[in-house]
Amino acid sequence: MQNTYKTFLAILFFLSLALGPVLAQEKESELSETPLTSIEKRAIEKYLGDSDKPMFRYTGKTKIDKEDVVDGNLVIVDGDLKIHGAVRGDVLVINGDVSLKDGSLVDGNVTSIDGTIRQSDNSRVRGNQLETRAKNLYAVNEWDEDLGRHFYSSSRRGHHGPYSTLPLRHVDESVILSYNRVQGVFLGWAIPKRISGKYDLLTVHGFGGYGFKEKSWRYEIGADRWLFDQTDYRFELGVKTYDLTDTKDDWLLTSWENSLSAVLLHRDFQDYYRRSGYELHASQNLSIYFKGSLAYRNDDYESVVRNTNWALFGKRDFRENPFIIEGNMRSLYGELYFDNRDNIEEPTRGWYAKMGIETSNSKLKSDFSFNQYTFELRRYQPLGRYERFDIRIKASTAVGEVPLQKLNQLGGVGSLRGFSYKSLRGGENAFGGDRMLLANFEYNLNPRAWGGSFLFFDDLRYILFVDAGNVWNRADYSNKDNWNAGFSHLKLKDMKADIGIAFSTLDGNARLSIAKRTDTNRNSVLLIFRLTKPF
Secondary structure, eight states: HHHHHHHHHHHHHHHHHOOOSSOOOHHBEEEEOOOHHHHHHHHHHHHTTTOOEEEEESSSSEOOOTOEEEOOOEEESOOOOESSSEEEEEEEEEESEEEEOOOOOOOEEEEESSSSSEEEEEOEEEEEEEOGGGGGOOOOTTTOHHHHHHHHHHOOOOOOTTTSOOOOOOOHHHHEEEEETEEEEEEEEEEOOOOOOTSSSSSSEEEEEEEEETTTTEEEEEEEEEEEEESSSOOEEEEEEEEEEEESSSTSSHHHHHHHHHHHHHHOOOOOOOEEEEEEEEEEESSEEEEEEEEEEEEEOOOOOOOOOOOOOSSSOOOOOOOOOOOEEEEEEEEEEEESSOOOOOOEEEEEEEEEEEOOGGGGOSSEEEEEEEEEEEEEEEEEEEEEEEEEEEEEEEEEEGGGGOOOOOOOTTTTTTTTTBSSSSSOSSOSEEEEEEEEEEEEEOOOOOSSSOGGGEEEEEEEEEEEEEOOGGTTTOOOTTTTTTTTOOOOGEEEEEEEEEEEEESSSSSEEEEEEOOSSSSSSSSEEEEEOOO
């Protein structure tokens, strides 16, 4: 069975390579079906309006390889365009640069709005070339500075707008479809939080849906209001109410990855509980990268059970869902968040840092009493055109009696890749630990660094990685009950570690990892297939 599982993962990985898009991607380049903005409509009408050719519209940084031919007009929004091949039509790039490389051909015009055009000597453009500004699409009395501010703040990270710590371009899918061992099939509808216009209205967002095996409706409804000047002093107040089948494991792998694993491989990696209640929150953007927030939460926690055991493949059973400490948790949560990455989903450079503090005690009339502190730091460091070093450090500590649903566990996908899933729990019979340290190191290399190409291998990234970390309980090592107690005993030998190699697509969205623990020869190699970047 283990060999069958590994073989199936390998087949999935190589199928993802064979079915890749025609447009080669240096970062995300996606065919967009989102509504056009006012600026995009005007640009398309002015520069492509008389054309009878089909239009191909993409968002993000895009590259046309030498062997690629785009038979129609090409529109790129919020990203740079590199052309090595041919475009049998006009090229329009909105909020990005155009690079025409040696041997490239454009049959029509090339227009760059709020960008530049760079043409190599051995490239050909049979039409005209134009660099212009978005405001030139409007008459003087029609241009609205708020329109321009929204356009640029919603664009790629290379054109920073005010307060770009928020993923302004991210819009979730409206239809929610997932599968897990508690809810079975969950089908719902979402209203994403949208940021548009002058930001002076109440924004309502949330979702609702039904778990067919759990036989329960689940929902979240929120409302947010920005106050004061939204450009120079953006302050937000909000409230939400919810009834969720929730998990704390979404940092290890995404819900849709877990759903695929549950349906196809009979493996549900996440653990669940019911969380219902409401939250009041406020946030303040301190700069375009730096944000602080504070929330009051009133949550009722309940255990949930496994309700289904069905999957397409695999004769194993789903794990029983673990029980939690039930009760009413009233808490205050504060967070400082810093993010200057060049891309939120596939970063290639920049910093990410988050520090959170949650306190729950009898003064808040809570059934629980603890303070929990979490910290995460990431760095994406380019070492050259084809090399990058990524690092993540994550830590957690606490004061008081931390309930089971807040304890830390490590091992397997998303954390220590050479270990079985959640095998590190703070002790042989522990459900989790109130202390945790984790470090992940990845060296990324593209074979193009060696020059030339060989089959499809120059469209892969080779990744060498090392993971190290552990989970433990403060009470096993210290009689003191404060946030820094229980760390003084640590030595390097106390850290569990693994090493490995991974093969991923250029954007990192699909990868096969091969990991080995360094402390034993048992279970010597583990394979993990991911459809998102681990961190």
